[in-house]
Amino acid sequence: MSSAKHNILKKIRQALATPVPAPFPHHENAENFFKPSQQELEIEFAENFTKLLGKFSFCADMKELSEQLHLLAKSRNWTKIFCREPEIKHDLHTNGFSNFESPDVHTCEASITDCELLIARTGSILMTTGQRSGRTTSVYAPVHICIAYTDQLVYDIKDGIDFLKRKYRDNIPSFITLATGPSRTADIEKTLVVGVHGPKEVFCFLVERNAS
Amino acid sequence: MSESASSFIVKSQLKARDLEHRKKINFNIGKYNATVPVGKEQFSDVLLAREKAKQVKWKAIEHLDKYLEQFDIETSKRGTKVLWAETAEQALEHVGRICKEKNCRTLVKSKSMVTEEIHLNKFLEKEGIESVETDLGEYIQQLDDEPPYHIVTPAMHKSKEDVAKLFAEKLGTDPAATPEQLTLVAREKLRQKYVQAEVGVTGANFIISDIGGIAVTENEGNARLSCAWPKTHIVIAGIEKVLPSISDLALFWPLLSTFGTGQKVTVYNSIITGPKQANETDGPEEMYVILLDNGRTNLLANAAAREALYCIRCGACLNACPVYKNIGGHTYETTYSGPIGSVITPHLKDMDEYKHLSYASSLCGNCTEVCAVRINLHELLLENRRESVLVGSAGIAERIAWKAWKKASLSRSMMNMSNGKVKNWVVNKMFKSWTRSRSDLNFSQKTFNQMWEEFRSDL
Ligand code: SF4
Numbered sequence: 001m002s003s004a005k006h007n008i009l010k011k012i013r014q015a016l017a018t019p020v021p022a023p024f025p026h027h028e029n030a031e032n033f034f035k036p037s038q039q040e041l042e043i044e045f046a047e048n049f050t051k052l053l054g055k056f057s058f059c060a061d062m063k064e065l066s067e068q069l070h071l072l073a074k075s076r077n078w079t080k081i082f083c084r085e086p087e088i089k090h091d092l093h094t095n096g097f098s099n100f101e102s103p104d105v106h107t108c109e110a111s112i113t114d115c116e117l118l119i120a121r122t123g124s125i126l127m128t129t130g131q132r133s134g135r136t137t138s139v140y141a142p143v144h145i146c147i148a149y150t151d152q153l154v155y156d157i158k159d160g161i162d163f164l165k166r167k168y169r170d171n172i173p174s175f176i177t178l179a180t181g182p183s184r185t186a187d188i189e190k191t192l193v194v195g196v197h198g199p200k201e202v203f204c205f206l207v208e209r210n211a212s
Numbered sequence: 213m214s215e216s217a218s219s220f221i222v223k224s225q226l227k228a229r230d231l232e233h234r235k236k237i238n239f240n241i242g243k244y245n246a247t248v249p250v251g252k253e254q255f256s257d258v259l260l261a262r263e264k265a266k267q268v269k270w271k272a273i274e275h276l277d278k279y280l281e282q283f284d285i286e287t288s289k290r291g292t293k294v295l296w297a298e299t300a301e302q303a304l305e306h307v308g309r310i311c312k313e314k315n316c317r318t319l320v321k322s323k324s325m326v327t328e329e330i331h332l333n334k335f336l337e338k339e340g341i342e343s344v345e346t347d348l349g350e351y352i353q354q355l356d357d358e359p360p361y362h363i364v365t366p367a368m369h370k371s372k373e374d375v376a377k378l379f380a381e382k383l384g385t386d387p388a389a390t391p392e393q394l395t396l397v398a399r400e401k402l403r404q405k406y407v408q409a410e411v412g413v414t415g416a417n418f419i420i421s422d423i424g425g426i427a428v429t430e431n432e433g434n435a436r437l438s439c440a441w442p443k444t445h446i447v448i449a450g451i452e453k454v455l456p457s458i459s460d461l462a463l464f465w466p467l468l469s470t471f472g473t474g475q476k477v478t479v480y481n482s483i484i485t486g487p488k489q490a491n492e493t494d495g496p497e498e499m500y501v502i503l504l505d506n507g508r509t510n511l512l513a514n515a516a517a518r519e520a521l522y523c524i525r526c527g528a529c530l531n532a533c534p535v536y537k538n539i540g541g542h543t544y545e546t547t548y549s550g551p552i553g554s555v556i557t558p559h560l561k562d563m564d565e566y567k568h569l570s571y572a573s574s575l576c577g578n579c580t581e582v583c584a585v586r587i588n589l590h591e592l593l594l595e596n597r598r599e600s601v602l603v604g605s606a607g608i609a610e611r612i613a614w615k616a617w618k619k620a621s622l623s624r625s626m627m628n629m630s631n632g633k634v635k636n637w638v639v640n641k642m643f644k645s646w647t648r649s650r651s652d653l654n655f656s657q658k659t660f661n662q663m664w665e666e667f668r669s670d671l
Contacts, residue, residue: 005296008451008505012277015513023270023519023586024263033261033463034254048476084493106407121254122466122477134493135440139433139480140406157477158462165458172423174290174489175439177482178465183433184479187349187365188391189372190243196348196395197402198433198480 034121034156041120041153042206048123052181053194055203065147065207066095072203073099073110082108084132088147111141116167117152117160118204124180125204126160128173135175139183144199149209216545217568224539224572233369233540240368241531247474248528254466254476265467266586269522272421272454276512279421279454280503286424290486292499300330303504307332307413307446308339310500314444316341316410320402322428322435323347324415325363325525326448326504329547332413343413344405346434348398355382361541363548364472364527369540402434412438412496416449417524418464419503422457425485426501429468431478439484445496447484451503452512452521458483464524471526471584507560516595520555522585529579529589535572544569551579555592558600567600 022028037044046056059065069092073081080102083089089100102108113133117126125146129135138144154160157178164176183198194200227233252258272279284294297303311319319341321327333354336343345354349366353359356378360366367375372391380387385397406412414435416426426447428435439445455464461481469475488495511521530536530550541549546557546566554569570593579589 002296004298004302007298008296008503008509009277009280011505011509012280012451012512015509015518016274016276018513018515019274020270020515020518022267024267027260027264027267030260030264033256033264034466035256124477129489129492129495132493135436135495139436139440156462157465158459161459161462172290172425172485174486174492174495175482175484176425177436177480178477180477180479180481182479184431185348185395186431186473187347187352187367188370188375188394190240190365191372191391193392193395196399196432196434197346197406197437 037120037155041155042150044120044155045118045123045153045206048120049181049204050123052123053202054123054181055201057203057205059205059207061208062091062095065205066092066097068205069097069112069145070099076109078109080108081110081112082137082141083112084134084137085112085114086132088112088114105136105140108141110143110145111137112145112147113138115146115148115152117154117163118148118206119155119157119160119178120153121156122178122180124157124178125202126164127177127179128164128168129175130168130173138177138179139198141199142195143201143203144179144182145203145205147205147207149207151209214565214568216565219545220543220568220572223543223545227540227543228538234538236369236371237537237540240365241537244474244531248470249474251466251470251474251476254470258470261463261467262584262586265463265524265584266519266522268455268460268463269524269585270519272456273452273512273518273521275456276451276454279456280419280451282421283419283424283454286422287486287501288424290424290489292424292486292501295500295502297502297504297506300504300506303330303448303502303506304332304335306500306502307448308335310444310446311336311339311341311411314410316444318342318344318405318409319411319413320344320346320405320409320434320438320442321350321413322415322430322438323350323366324413324448325360325547326415326450327413328359329450329506330448330504332448344402344409346402346405346432346438347430348395348432348434351398351402352378355379359542359547362527362530363525363550364530369542406437406441409438409442411444411446412440412442413446413448414438416447416453416501417468418455418461419449419451419453419501420455420458420461420483423483423485425458425483426453427455427461427465427481427483429465429472429478430480430482431473431475433480436480436482439482439499440495443497445484445487445499447499447501449501449503450508451505452508452523467584468524468526471524471528471582511556511559514559517555517559517592519587520552520559520589520592522587523552523556524584525552526584528582528584532578532582534574534576534578539572544572551589551593552587555589555596558596563596563600567596570594570596570600 082102185196352367362368379385418427487499536550558566577590
């Protein structure tokens with residue numbers, strides 16, 4: 001053990017020999033701190049995500065998703081879209097969308113990723129490096145497009161954390177992020193500016209799917 | 213009086229009269245005050261949430277040794293190297309050694325108060341390493357060669373015109389640029405840096421024991437980028453940042469966001485548990501976590517003040533403090549300003565040198581009222597005052613004066629001997645510092661006993 005570690009732990013143990021009483025022992029098991037959902041999770045998510053300047057769209061199936069992506073890319077004149085998820089690429093391809101010309105995230109105009117879950121209460125997208133998109137794709141591209149399915153919706157952050165614990169157990173990915181809307185700052189006179197270092201725009205396409 | 217104290221008094225007097233400063237701060241804090249209630253709406257019972265948070269932090273701190281060891285074991289399993297530092301110097305040595313090993317020439321840094329505390333940038337500059345602040349507020353402060361003014365909003369004291377002027381001078385941009393344009397300039401400049409840098413440094417809002425991770429809260433995405441591109445990621449964190457479980461974040465993320473900026477959650481809340489794993493696509497090859505003591509165990513050893521370690525650095529107590537609003541963040545000349553800074557600095561550094569901060573308070577209790585984790589801040593300020601007098605660090609003249617006064621007020625006969633004129637003289641002359649920034653005290657011409665007799669005979 002390094003001597004610094006040894007010394008610090010020793011000082012801590014000496015200090016803690018004098019305990020201080022628990023401030024609110026009766027709250028030890030308190031769990032619910034947030035207002036419960038008043039509506040369907042899809043709507044709850046869409047409302048919260050849109051409030052934070054996220055762009056939301058609902059698709060009945062993969063075919064409709066492909067059509068919508070096609071229209072979006074056309075209206076923005078995008079020719080360089082980056083995607084690292086083989087399954088999404090494959091599914092979109094079979095449904096007629098294969099505009100993935102960008103070889104890397106540095107030069108792309110937009111990136112497409114999937115997600116672990118959507119958190120309805122906060123309008124957030126939960127992502128991890130358990131997905132092929134990794135750490136960079138959703139944050140370095142100027143526009144982030146997330147594709148999610150209706151069976152990926154949960155209400156609160158707590159549900160999201162429980163899901164990750166169940167899914168990964170002892171193999172928690174090295175990076176987890178709860179992303180809520182486009183990157184923003186209010187560092188200059190508390191004036192909201194969107195698109196600082198992360199994406200300026202975030203789209204979420206929610207595709208109908210029944211839990212399998 | 214200590215040097216820090218004299219400088220503090222002079223600077224406070226100047227700042228308190230600076231109306232331009234007050235206007236900018238009131239404008240910023242006004243906006244903060246308007247958004248916090250919006251963030252609070254998400255809670256069914258915000259008081260319960262704050263009390264629960266205090267209970268969780270109590271548990272974390274009361275078992276700090278256990279949780280730090282658990283963190284060390286868990287994160288090491290994923291390849292993170294945990295380093296311990298008793299002092300700022302030791303932490304800097306660690307960083308210096310890693311940078312040398314990696315031939316680091318450029319380092320990107322996301323916002324972190326603990327790197328301010330150890331003066332990392334100054335150290336790196338001496339080592340010939342370019343350290344780039346990537347948080348917009350910190351970037352502005354770095355351009356202006358100024359420390360952060362506020363723990364959450366580093367450039368709070370600058371108007372948009374100030375920033376436009378600064379960018380024009382340093383970067384040659386349009387002096388009339390809008391906040392949008394200025395932000396875009398920073399975006400373009402910094403995008404290259406993430407990719408170039410050999411090392412990325414972040415702080416940690418939380419150290420999570422059960423899974424062996426650290427959590428970073430931000431809005432801009434610069435912290436995410438700082439630990440995505442560079443091959444080496446260094447985290448520097450104070451040992452008190454511990455939360456027992458990843459599940460605690462479901463409460464602490466919204467709480468920190470609401471009290472920090474009035475958001476439900478900030479844009480990015482990330483957890484990092486190690487470097488890139490074998491089956492992952494990207495990320496740093498190596499990750500180091502430096503656990504820093506630097507005086508925190510002194511605070512821990514002081515049972516009365518220990519709860520100051522529960523602080524999650526939301527900044528709410530700064531925004532609520534009438535003293536902070538008047539004298540501003542820089543006047544404190546400490547890394548942590550405002551009420552929490554006044555509470556912890558004397559313990560982290562030196563009671564004698566910094567005890568004056570515990571007097572920079574009207575004891576209005578507003579800080580305690582707003583604290584995200586319900587720390588009894590104003591009581592801790594009083595506790596510091598008591599301790600500084602006990603350990604004998606109050607000025608000698610002041611102590612003799614208090615002693616004489618105490619003796620006189622305890623002895624009824626001595627008190628009754630003197631009428632108000634004598635008392636006025638005693639107090640106003642003996643406690644010169646009282647009258648320096650206050651008007652003379654005026655005691656009644658009658659003694660309390662005389663008044664009491666008169667009052668009784670009136671009944
Ligand atoms: S003392 Fe409380 S209010 Fe002040 S910064 Fe810390 S948590 Fe926030």
